[in-house]
Amino acid sequence: MTRIIDGNEIADEIRADVKASVETLTDAGVQPGLATVLMSEDGASETYVSMKQEACEELGIAGHHHEIGPDEPADALFDRIDELNADPSVHGILVQMPVPSHVDKATVLERIDPEKDVDGFHPENVGRLVAGNARYKPCTPHGVQKILAAEGIDTEGKDAVVVGRSDIVGKPMANLLIQYGDGGNATTTVCHSRTEDLAEKTRQADILVAAAGVPEMIDGEMVKEGATVIDVGVNRVDADTEKGYELVGDVEFDSAKEKASAITPVPGGVGPLTIAMLMYNTVKAASVQSGVAVDLP
Template sequence: MTATIIDGKKISSELLDKLREEVRALTEAGAKPGLAVVLVGEDPASQVYVRNKEKACVDLGIYSEVHRLAADTPQDELIGLIRLLNASADVHGILVQKPLPAHIDEKAVIGAIAVEKDVDGFHPISVGNLLIGDDGFLPCTPAGVIEMLRATNLSVDGKRVAVIGRSNIVGKPMAALLIRENATVTVCHSRTANLPEVTREADVIVAAIGKPKFVTADFVKPGAVVIDVGVNRLEDGKLAGDVDFDAVKEVASAITPVPGGVGRMTIAMLMKNTVEAARKAAAVSAR
C-alpha cells in the first residue's frame, strides 16, 4: 500500500481562488483588505516567509505593508509601530514575524496587537476564544491542517488523533481544533514515554516537533493518515519534514509532503483571516 498524497498546493490554490473573488467584491464596496507584516532583524527563513506573504497579497489584490526593522530595534519602538497599525484604517490584519530578537518580550508584542486585527490568532483573547469555542481568528497552520482534512474528506469525527508537539504555535491550538472536530486527542512531546507505541494507536498523526524525519514507519498504524507540519533545512540545503516521508508513505493511507503540503495552507489561511478581518471591519463601519 502506498499512501495517497494530500496536495497542499492544489487545496491552497482552490482556497485562494475563492478569496480572490471575495477581495474583489470587498474592494468594489470600498473595503479593500489590508495586511501589515512586521519583520525585526534579518533571519533568513523569516525573510523568505515575509516575501511569500507579500507575494500572496499582491496575487489576491490585498493591500500590503511590510515594515522591516533592525535587529536592535527597541521594544517600545516596535510596540509604537503596532499601535499606529492598530489605528490605521487601511490595515485589517497585523502579523509580527517570529522569532523576535532576544531582547524583545514576545508576549508583550502579541498583546499589543488589536484583537480584531490579530490574523495570526496568537493574542491571549484569540487563544481563549479557540479553547472555549467562541468566534475568533484561528492560528493559521492548525487551521490549514483542518482545511486540508476537510478538502480531502478525511473526517476525524470519533477518531483517535496523536499530535506530536506542544508548542503554542502549532501543537496546543492543533489539539484544540481537533477536539472541536470531535476527535479524541493525545498530545505527545519530548517527555512522552514509549512514543511510537502511543502514536501507533492513532488513526491520524499530526507531526509538529521540529526534528527532521523524526516520525518513522514504526510510529504509524497501517492505514493511518499522517500530517507533517515540520519544515527543516538539511545540511545539503534540501527541505525535509518531521516525517520520514519515503518510509511512512508505504504504511499510511494518506500523507502530506514537504514541501507542497501544510506550508502552502498556512499562508492561504493567513489570507483568509485577513479577508475576514476586512469583512468584519466593513460590517462594523456600516452600522
C-alpha cells in the same frame, strides 16, 4: 495505494475563494490590508515575509511592509504596532517571529489589537479558540483542518495524535481536533519531548499530526496501517545539493508512506496552506471590521 496529498492544489482552491471575497469587499469600497512587521535580519524570516506580501499582491490585498532594525529599542516596535492598530486601512497585523532577545514576545502579541491579530495568537483570541468561539483560527492548524476536509477525511470519533505542543501548532491543533463540530470531535492525544514510549502512542493514531520540529523523528514503524499522516515539520538538513541542504519533515516520508493511506509531503504539503489561511484571516478581518459580509467557507 497511498494518496500523496497535494497541498498546493488545496491552497489554490482556498485562494480562489479568498480572491472572490476580496472582490466583494472591493466592490463595497473596502480593500483588505495586511501589515507585516520585520525586526530581524534572519534570512528565513525575510523569505517568509516576502512570500506573504507576494500572496497579498496576487489576491488584491493591500500589503504594507515595515522593517525595524533589530538593534532598535523595543518601543520602536511597540510604537509601530500602535500606529498600525489605529490605521483603518490595515485590517491584519503580523509581526514576523522571532523578535530580538531584548523584545518580549508575549508583550508583542498582547499589543496587537485582537481584531487585527490574523495569526490568532493574542491571549483573547487563544481564549476564544479554546472556548469554541474562534475569531481567527491559527493559520497552520486551520490549514490542516482544510486539508482533512478537502481529502474527505472524517475526524469524528477518530483517534488523533498530535506530536508537538507549541503555541503555534501543537496546542491549537489539538484544540481544533477536540472541538464540537465539523473538523473536530476526535479523541485527541498530545505527545511531546517528555512522552514515554512515543511509538506506542503514535501507532494508535487514525490521524497523526507531526509538529515537533525534529527532522524525520517519526518513521514507518511508528505509523498505524491506514493512518492519515500530516507532516507540519519543515527542517533544513545538510545534503549534497546545490544549496547544501534539503528540506525534510518531522516524518521519514519513504517508510511512512508504506503504512499510511494518505500523507502530506515536505515541501508541498501543509506549507502552502499556512499562507493561504493567513490571506483567509486577513479578508475575514476586513469583513468583520467593515461590516461587509463575505462568503468564506
